[in-house]
Amino acid sequence: MSTQARLPSENRINPVDAARSQRIRQGILEAGNTLRARHPWLEKYQNTIGMTIFWISIAGILGSAWAYYTDTIAWYVAIPLAAFCMSLLHELEHDLIHMMYFRKNKFWNDFMLAGVWLFRPSTISPWVRRRLHIHHHKVSGTETDLEERGITNGEKWGIKRLLMTGDNMLAVYLRPFTTYRMTRAFVREVSKSKQEARKIARENTLGYFPLGIINYTLWHGFIIYHATLFVAGLVGMDIAVPTLVQSIMQWVSLYAVTIAAPNALRTFCLHFVSSNMHYYGNVEKGNIVQQCQIWTTPWAIPLHLFCFNFAGTHALHHFVVRDAFYIRQWLAPSLYPLMRENGIRFNDFGTFKRANRLLEPINA
Numbered sequence: 001m002s003t004q005a006r007l008p009s010e011n012r013i014n015p016v017d018a019a020r021s022q023r024i025r026q027g028i029l030e031a032g033n034t035l036r037a038r039h040p041w042l043e044k045y046q047n048t049i050g051m052t053i054f055w056i057s058i059a060g061i062l063g064s065a066w067a068y069y070t071d072t073i074a075w076y077v078a079i080p081l082a083a084f085c086m087s088l089l090h091e092l093e094h095d096l097i098h099m100m101y102f103r104k105n106k107f108w109n110d111f112m113l114a115g116v117w118l119f120r121p122s123t124i125s126p127w128v129r130r131r132l133h134i135h136h137h138k139v140s141g142t143e144t145d146l147e148e149r150g151i152t153n154g155e156k157w158g159i160k161r162l163l164m165t166g167d168n169m170l171a172v173y174l175r176p177f178t179t180y181r182m183t184r185a186f187v188r189e190v191s192k193s194k195q196e197a198r199k200i201a202r203e204n205t206l207g208y209f210p211l212g213i214i215n216y217t218l219w220h221g222f223i224i225y226h227a228t229l230f231v232a233g234l235v236g237m238d239i240a241v242p243t244l245v246q247s248i249m250q251w252v253s254l255y256a257v258t259i260a261a262p263n264a265l266r267t268f269c270l271h272f273v274s275s276n277m278h279y280y281g282n283v284e285k286g287n288i289v290q291q292c293q294i295w296t297t298p299w300a301i302p303l304h305l306f307c308f309n310f311a312g313t314h315a316l317h318h319f320v321v322r323d324a325f326y327i328r329q330w331l332a333p334s335l336y337p338l339m340r341e342n343g344i345r346f347n348d349f350g351t352f353k354r355a356n357r358l359l360e361p362i363n364a
Helices: 015-038 046-069 075-097 106-118 126-139 146-150 159-165 176-190 194-205 211-234 243-277 298-304 310-319 325-341
Strands: none
Touching: 015 310, 015 325, 046 075, 046 106, 046 243, 075 106, 075 126, 075 243, 075 325, 106 126, 126 146, 126 176, 126 194, 146 176, 159 243, 176 194, 211 243, 243 298, 243 310, 298 310, 310 325
């Protein structure tokens, strides 16, 4: 495949950064070509590799669920194990959005998209996300980048952002007016007519239907139920829970441990990493050098376990789209010197104080 990210309106970008971008893209392409020449099976069997990861990940989720159900493993083993498998499915979804698997076979591409959504039901529909993500590549770091803004990129850090980082519904509930404004800006940017604008707005509104609605109803119900019992116990109050409710909550608890909690863990790690390694504000539209930083710090390893070293590899994807997630991981270390020499920042943790701004601190 030769699909790669392009620099929108490149002639209007800072010429120094435009030249840097071209050098980085060329370096990534050459490294990828060399790797494929050395290992031709990577390209020959790319569809097979993707499908194999798909089924192994699903088997891991189902296997951990069965092991927990049969008391073979504890909840604190089942949750991270399933979360790791779900993180692989997320990487597959991202690659599928870019048509890296079954490009010429819509049925199997859609089949895999449906599968990765089914086992990650806390996420927006992948077909809705495709429009958001393609737009993200064009405008990363600017006002209409709804994909990143939706996961808290650009927000001031505090308890509110921490809560929103791991829960997509809270990211809407805790900032309804901001969500409305940024969604409206996105719709205006991508639509070519009022009719298309209404269609896109409707798609975004229904993006979590039905899986997300079901997932968050069960997950939030689980949290409220157990939080209520916990608080009641602290104050010495005895709550009589009907037998039917107890029976239902046993199944809800099983779902929470095997699907909802692993997704919450994976989501928090990914969104924490992604929303902070992407810049928001002071970013020149289409200037890829300004869009991302790279994290190589050891303290991020626990987070990266559940998002496949996202901050260590994602910047490469902004320059060249064609490489699957495992190839980016393979290439990244050898390309770090090139990235650093051409202006990509590494471990810029001042961004936490700047609310992800590239340069200036946010006003208090």
